[in-house]
Amino acid sequence: xxxxxxxxxxxxxxxxxxxxxxxxxxxxxxxxxxxxxxxxxxxxxxxxxxxxxxxxxxxxxxxxxxxxxxxxxxxxxxxxxxxxxxxxxxxxxxxxxxxxxxxxxxxxxxxxxxxxxxxxxxxxxxxxxxxxxxxxxxxxxxxx
Amino acid sequence: xxxxxxxxxxxxxxxxxxxxxxxxxxxxxxxxxxxxxxxxxxxxxxxxxxxxxxxxxxxxxxxxxxxxxxxxxxxxxxxxxxxxxxxxxxxxxxxxxxxxxxxxxxxxxxxxxxxxxxxxxxxxxxxxxxxxxxxxxxxxxxxxxxxxxxxxxxxxxxxxxxxxxxxxxxxxxxxxxxxxxxxxxxxxxxxxxxxxxxxxxxxxxxxxxxxxxxxxxxxxxxxxxxxxxxxxxxxxxxxxxxxxxxxxxxxxxxxxxxxxxxxxxxxxxxxxxxxxxxxxxxxxxxxxxxxxxxxxxxxxxxxxxxxxxxxxxxxxxxxxxxxxxxxxxxxxxxxxxxxxxxxxxxxxxxxxxxxxxxxxxxxxxxxxxxxxxxxxxxxxxxxxxxxxxxxxxxxxxxxxxxxxxxxxxxxxxxxxxxxxxxxxxxxxxxxxxxxxxxxxxxxxxxxxxxxxxxxxxxxxxxxxxxxxxxxxxxxxxxxxxxxxxxxxxxxxxxxxxxxxxxxxxxxxxxxxxxxxxxxxxxxxxxxxxxxxxxxxxxxxxxxxxxxxxxxxxxxxxxxxxxxxxxxxxxxxxxxxxxxxxxxxxxxxxxxxxxxxxxxxxxxxxxxxxxxxxxxxxxxxxxxxxxxxxxxxxxxxxxxxxxxxxxxxxxxxxxxxxxxxxxxxxxxxxxxxxxxxxxxxxxxxxxxxxxxxxxxxxxxxxxxxxxxxxxxxxxxxxxxxxxxxxxxxxxxxxxxxxxxxxxxxxxxxxxxxx
Numbered sequence: 001x002x003x004x005x006x007x008x009x010x011x012x013x014x015x016x017x018x019x020x021x022x023x024x025x026x027x028x029x030x031x032x033x034x035x036x037x038x039x040x041x042x043x044x045x046x047x048x049x050x051x052x053x054x055x056x057x058x059x060x061x062x063x064x065x066x067x068x069x070x071x072x073x074x075x076x077x078x079x080x081x082x083x084x085x086x087x088x089x090x091x092x093x094x095x096x097x098x099x100x101x102x103x104x105x106x107x108x109x110x111x112x113x114x115x116x117x118x119x120x121x122x123x124x125x126x127x128x129x130x131x132x133x134x135x136x137x138x139x140x141x142x143x144x
Numbered sequence: 145x146x147x148x149x150x151x152x153x154x155x156x157x158x159x160x161x162x163x164x165x166x167x168x169x170x171x172x173x174x175x176x177x178x179x180x181x182x183x184x185x186x187x188x189x190x191x192x193x194x195x196x197x198x199x200x201x202x203x204x205x206x207x208x209x210x211x212x213x214x215x216x217x218x219x220x221x222x223x224x225x226x227x228x229x230x231x232x233x234x235x236x237x238x239x240x241x242x243x244x245x246x247x248x249x250x251x252x253x254x255x256x257x258x259x260x261x262x263x264x265x266x267x268x269x270x271x272x273x274x275x276x277x278x279x280x281x282x283x284x285x286x287x288x289x290x291x292x293x294x295x296x297x298x299x300x301x302x303x304x305x306x307x308x309x310x311x312x313x314x315x316x317x318x319x320x321x322x323x324x325x326x327x328x329x330x331x332x333x334x335x336x337x338x339x340x341x342x343x344x345x346x347x348x349x350x351x352x353x354x355x356x357x358x359x360x361x362x363x364x365x366x367x368x369x370x371x372x373x374x375x376x377x378x379x380x381x382x383x384x385x386x387x388x389x390x391x392x393x394x395x396x397x398x399x400x401x402x403x404x405x406x407x408x409x410x411x412x413x414x415x416x417x418x419x420x421x422x423x424x425x426x427x428x429x430x431x432x433x434x435x436x437x438x439x440x441x442x443x444x445x446x447x448x449x450x451x452x453x454x455x456x457x458x459x460x461x462x463x464x465x466x467x468x469x470x471x472x473x474x475x476x477x478x479x480x481x482x483x484x485x486x487x488x489x490x491x492x493x494x495x496x497x498x499x500x501x502x503x504x505x506x507x508x509x510x511x512x513x514x515x516x517x518x519x520x521x522x523x524x525x526x527x528x529x530x531x532x533x534x535x536x537x538x539x540x541x542x543x544x545x546x547x548x549x550x551x552x553x554x555x556x557x558x559x560x561x562x563x564x565x566x567x568x569x570x571x572x573x574x575x576x577x578x579x580x581x582x583x584x585x586x587x588x589x590x591x592x593x594x595x596x597x598x599x600x601x602x603x604x605x606x607x608x609x610x611x612x613x614x615x616x617x618x619x620x621x622x623x624x625x626x627x628x629x630x631x632x633x634x635x636x637x638x639x640x641x642x643x644x645x646x647x648x649x650x651x652x653x654x655x656x657x658x659x660x661x662x663x664x665x666x667x668x669x670x671x672x673x674x675x676x677x678x679x680x681x682x683x684x685x686x687x688x689x690x691x692x693x694x695x696x697x698x699x700x701x702x703x704x705x706x707x708x709x710x711x712x713x714x715x716x717x718x719x720x721x722x723x724x725x726x727x728x729x730x731x732x733x734x735x736x737x738x739x740x741x742x743x744x745x746x747x748x749x750x751x752x753x754x755x756x757x758x759x760x761x762x763x764x765x766x767x768x769x770x771x772x773x774x775x776x777x778x779x780x781x782x783x784x785x786x787x788x789x790x791x792x793x794x795x796x797x798x799x800x801x802x803x804x805x806x807x808x809x810x811x812x813x814x815x816x817x818x819x820x821x822x823x824x825x826x827x828x829x830x831x832x833x834x835x836x837x838x839x840x841x842x843x844x845x846x847x848x849x850x851x852x853x854x855x856x857x858x859x860x861x862x863x864x865x866x867x868x869x870x871x872x873x874x875x876x877x878x879x880x881x882x883x884x885x886x887x888x889x890x891x892x893x894x895x896x897x
Contacts, residue, residue, distance in 0.1 A: 071356060073224055075811065086231040097209075104220055
């Protein structure tokens with residue numbers, strides 16, 4: 001089999017398309033109604049305090065990233081899970097609406113250099129842009 | 145059927161796109177597209193003293209978004225507060241019409257009725273008690289033109305030097321420090337020093353949360369060159385300490401001893417710069433006696449690292465280490481903020497940081513400077529520089545000096561002798577006098593003293609009196625001071641008006657008007673002009689059509705002084721994103737380094753020496769012998785813990801703005817008490833428990849956050865929360881020189897509630 005080509009039946013293609021529809025419907029529904037999210041208590045309100053337990057990989061990635069060191073907290077890019085924030089809630093924020101607030105000059109430079117073929121995220125793993133420093137080893141989550 | 149990988153992906157993408165129509169991504173993208181601004185208008189962030197340039201996105205006449213100004217010092221970056229400003233403008237709590245208090249309640253009123261009452265009350269106060277019976281309490285958040293105008297109305301027009309502002313609570317000690325050391329206020333370096341420094345000492349500042357965009361620049365510098373050393377000196381292990389090579393935790397208040405001890409190490413390791421300090425420094429005792437270097441060495445013998453270890457709890461080896469880091473680096477910059485300023489020894493602490501720079505020659509070179517950070521966006525440019533305090537006149541001139549008064553009187557075109565030669569009441573004295581109804585009429589503008597004053601209960605009690613009068617210009621109905629004002633005026637807010645902000649680095653930037661004021665709101669310039677006319681102030685004193693007229697006068701007033709920024713014209717400000725003074729001509733690029741020949745336009749090119757600290761008659765800066773002395777209220781048996789206060793990154797000042805942003809409010813909705821793990825164990829306190837804090841002044845219950853951020857024996861409470869105002873517990877003792885209160889240290893007892 002040619003590695004670039006795959007043999008797929010019509011039925012498989014239709015099945016794949018229907019599967020995509022199903023997945024997107026679920027995601028759409030859950031996002032439209034608000035992803036199930038615990039109500040933050042008064043004493044543990046910032047996202048990291050809970051997410052270091054419930055989504056430790058993402059939370060730790062953020063903490064060790066430049067955004068984490070600089071305390072650009074989750075809601076600045078993702079909005080608020082209840083959808084009542086000042087920007088729309090999104091798992092994958094729109095670069096034009098969100099990233100451009102700080103990174104507009106860089107986005108314009110990239111656009112001029114490479115065109116508009118790729119999104120920011122394809123080259124910049126925003127949660128994993130480490131500060132190349134061991135400061136994060138002192139973080140609260142490392143002590144858990 | 146054969147399909148390529150690309151075809152499969154295309155098929156999947158097509159089905160995804162179909163589903164996305166009406167789905168969340170579709171909605172979001174439509175929302176994004178719907179909010180795409182018609183226009184971007186240049187401005188400055190409304191929050192901290194970093195003074196980041198912002199571009200305000202306007203659609204259909206409303207502010208819909210912001211982004212960083214790529215041409216200002218922040219190079220397009222914003223912090224989380226700056227990035228989320230628009231909801232504040234359209235908060236349901238905006239005051240959009242005037243109110244008058246009747247039978248204890250604020251009732252809507254017309255501008256005419258409200259201002260008639262203001263006029264009547266101020267005229268009555270003047271008739272009864274003379275100029276000392278009125279006062280103005282302004283803000284480091286008001287525009288430069290507004291503070292300049294208010295100060296001129298009161299000092300030149302009404303004969304009252306009772307002109308103060310909240311900068312007295314945040315940076316008065318920095319002013320005192322710079323003036324006593326260098327003879328002139330304001331930093332001698334700039335933010336760009338961060339990019340060249342090889343060592344940075346951050347003391348008494350949680351830069352990461354209080355000046356996040358500057359901290360980003362420091363972190364970027366550290367990332368670019370891991371050999372750059374970062375020293376953080378703070379009794380709390382804050383987020384700032386994450387990038388520190390050395391975090392120095394000490395017994396609160398003993399930082400003065402540590403700084404003296406660093407000087408001892410530098411001299412004894414022979415890392416002082418004799419060539420520099422022998423030529424450019426005067427050694428002066430605390431009693432203002434000029435002495436020699438040997439006397440300084442003798443003074444420092446009380447501060448050997450071993451002795452200071454016993455006082456401060458900092459290991460002698462760590463003191464030696466940070467002293468050597470400071471001295472050995474090719475360029476060291478220091479940053480400090482409220483941790484040093486909000487102290488009864490605030491001026492001394494400022495002097496002691498500058499001492500280290502003067503001792504080592506880490507000054508006047510790119511990357512080497514002692515840099516005081518400021519808390520508010522226009523405390524420097526708006527209040528310090530325009531002379532918006534009770535002892536000051538514009539451009540650093542002093543009311544008590546006849547020559548300075550006469551110079552300003554000439555510039556203002558008023559008869560010599562018009563300005564009262566006696567300085568007015570400083571902030572704490574002013575509010576004491578108001579609480580005793582000795583000051584009978586007070587104009588409060590763009591600040592929230594019923595929340596921000598220390599030991600605030602005594603002042604709010606005073607505000608409740610019916611025999612004094614307070615008019616308040618305040619954009620938000622839920623600000624604490626609204627509860628006590630007699631007349632409430634609705635000011636235009638931030639992007640609804642035009643004017644200047646001057647941030648920590650002597651940078652003046654223009655905020656352009658981007659939207660029309662809501663409802664019946666008027667700019668504070670209009671409000672003050674109306675007030676002046678009603679009070680019968682000579683129109684020649686306030687001949688302004690608009691804020692640009694005020695700016696142009698202020699520009700000319702600065703011209704014969706070392707502040708000279710006559711080259712910062714409105715036209716330049718519209719084109720450029722901030723210019724650093726001195727800037728004497730329209731083609732001058734602005735000044736990054738002061739006191740150095742070839743950099744500072746105040747020093748002629750043919751001046752024989754490289755440095756000239758021209759604020760001092762002999763051109764020499766001063767190394768002061770400032771001893772370590774304790775806080776006004778040290779912990780004792782009854783109140784054994786130190787209480788300190790500060791900010792969290794999510795909130796700013798009294799929270800009247802940040803609480804309007806859903807994300808920020810939700811991030812930290814309620815203030816808390818941060819307790820050390822060991823102290824918590826000893827008291828049986830768990831994370832989330834209710835903890836009772838008691839000082840001599842009041843008591844209050846907070847939820848506990850147990851961590852190792854505070855050192856043992858220290859608790860921290862953020863001060864933004866109007867429902868849990870920690871300033872009911874803080875102390876109103878003041879620095880003798882700067883008159884700044886000691887918010888940072890008082891004695892408290894804690895127990896599980």
